[in-house]
Amino acid sequence: MNAPILVQDANGVSLAGEWTLRSLMGAEAGLRGRLESLEQQENWNLGAVSRLDSAAAVLIWRVWGQHWPAHLEVGDTVRSTLERVASLPRKKVALPSYHQSFLLGLGRLVLAVLHNLVGVIELYGRLVLDLLFLCRHPRDIPWKEFSANIYKSGAQALSVSALVGFLIGITISYLSALQLKAYGADLFIVNILGISIIRELGPVLVAVLVAGRSGSAMTAQIGVMRVTEEIDALMTLGVSRTIRVVLPKVAALTVSMPLLVLWSSASALLGGAMAAYLQLDFSFYYFFSMLPKAVPIANLWIGLAKGSVFGFLIALLACHFGLHVRPNTESLSMRTTASVVTAITLVIIVDAIFAIFTRNIGMPS
């Protein structure tokens, strides 16, 4: 490769060698600066340039101040490359900007929240209509998808939810036992663990786990189906996307979540009982025979109802966000994040509402 050569003498400036992006990158550091200091020159000789690519042409054209110099010697090929640069339109093109002002961002956020709210209500209405339709046409009920979703979001989550529940049970039991021992109130460990796990921690814990596990998977799956136009393909085959894609997911999670809650709460209580045995010398028999007395059965029903509602919300939000993915990678990642974050936030808000409305139910008298 021939290096670019720049010679300045009494007759003006002559360039020689290869003037390309790569040869410029390999050239000595001062070359560009020397070239850019030659703005006033009007005599240019480019006759010895063996190759000129557009990057170098743009550079030279800039040095010339966007017009042809008074005296120029140049070969035909090199001239045509320069002409291509010269014929570029001079006006500035408005380019999209990726960052936005705080106020604009806030406005967009509010609009997005409202937009999503309307979208979720729309989807909910659609599902209700679909259910009515399925009541009249039971043959169209997507049983296979329903059972596949139960397996994916329920059965396959058993091990991880058991593990998380067990560890949380141990932690709470251990920490409470330390405090209770100091006051000599050891017996109340059963009340504390029973109420908090069955009524509160079990459902919320499983909801967070499922939102991260199944919710994100649902959004990503439907989102990719949108990007690859599979959703549109379903529609053209006369298959309703809500009945075949959304409804089985929502129904499956509504059914499998309370079961997961039960499973995970049981596992947490087992962990709690174990820590109580090690820390306070409570036997397992004593722990579990005390449990029905300390925790009224209503708490279990509240926990299961919460699980069902949380499962419904997580799946509905996940499907809504999935269906609104735009065909690019950025949108897919943003929507998946939004799906999980919104689901967890909403679960906690709904949990608070539950707590207010059930405050008189299930407390030991």
Add this chain to the structure above:
Amino acid sequence: MGTPVIDMQGIWSQYRDVVIHKDLSFRVEAGQVIALVGGSGSGKTTLLREILGLLKPVRGQVRLFGTDLHDPDPIQQRDVRRRLGMLFQQGALFSALSVYDNIAFPLRELRFLDEDWIYELVLLKLAMVELEPEDAGLMPAELSGGMVKRVALARALSLEPELLLLDEPTAGLDPVRSQNFVALIRNLQKSLGFTVVLVTHDIDTIYGLNSHVAVLAEQRILVQGPLDEVVQVDHPVIRQFFGDHRS
């Protein structure tokens, strides 16, 4: 003649138990335009990916511009790759970036050019592929199929490559657009003088580019040469591919 642009010797490729290339050799000299043809499953795309270094053949050596593609030195690898441009079948534009940023991306990666310089170059590339400056602000999702190809070509050309690889450049375009696109590549090739290797099923593309042909069959390059010489070879694959174009 100088060092060949592509020099593949004794290439063996295998996908699980299926042998795709068996002791294949392939040479492309600077300034040539070569179309790789062959039935589906004959390993055209595999060969293209091996030239790009996306796949490593089981045995054999791939040299681009005289440099081994799988050279352990990352700088060496990067420098070789900057000398080639690739046009993917679906365009493979970065969907999160605008047209402008898609074309500017490889230029910015050099960390050598300032933003004004990049701006002018991007507009120049857009003009080269016959797009309007206003198109620079669009996102890839807003482009039609033909425009995606043009933007992808502009991106492939942004580093002034000496070797341009095209995977099915006219697939998915209507006849008029595909003719225009072929003419565009032909004109650019004439004025910029780069080497082109393309994979295609479309005989009109081969005619339009006036290219040499390399026929892939029986796990090797069966024959390589100018189109009118290749069509004279009597072989079932060539008969089938060129059919009634043998005049």
